Amino acid sequence: MEEELPQYKCHKIVGAAKITALKDAEEGKTLVFGEIDRHRYVGSNWLDQNRTMVVGGYFVVYVDGYTAYSPAQAFEEGYTKVDT
Template identity: 40%
Template sequence: MTKVKLPQYQSIKIVEAAEIAKIEGQTMLLSFRKHVAKVEVDQTYLDKHQPQVGGYFVRYENGYESYSPKGPFESGYLSVETTIHAARVGASFGIAIEMLKDGHRVARKGWNGKGMFLRMVSGKQYDVACGIARDLELAPWIGMKTADGKFVPWLASQTDMLAEDWVIVEMVP
């Protein structure tokens, strides 16, 4: 195959995946969270992906099923549980944004105000009392609960974006 330099892309997506513990015909035994589950695949899947024990069975949001060797999978994905744990002990701004999108409230450990947090607000969750926005689509935004009990639109500072102390405050119901 000719080596052509292609454009690079970075992926931020959530997939379902589990390590393949055993392959018996068209049945794969998947190992996760101290459990084993059986997944039936057809011969087309086996021929196309040629899965190996130790690699990962991967299912995308749209239902597409694939295979990834262990090394590339583990270097390219973090478990959501690991990401949530990182966001409890101190995580990057990027992880904080993903947690906001998933419905969590986040804050920086370094913020001095009591009870401050950020929350994603969907366009459908707020109403504009003035007539200016009557015919406009209301877009999502990030709001901040301030130390004095107000809720205002928020913009990140350079310090906030580079910080590694973002934590989950609580889950939005």
């Protein structure tokens, strides 16, 4: 972490699922969330913005609807599952 930058602690609640597989789809990919038996199509623009995505990381949805990829270690160290 760059020492000259202020530090922040995350306190957001997000929706997220671990990516367990990727399937090719027309002009994109289908992310498979095997632990919850769900999937989600993402287009080529999303894939371009999330080039570091690999199986084992997390698909994250923020309260405003913004979606992103988070590497597993960063996500698991920063978030704890909550009961809803």
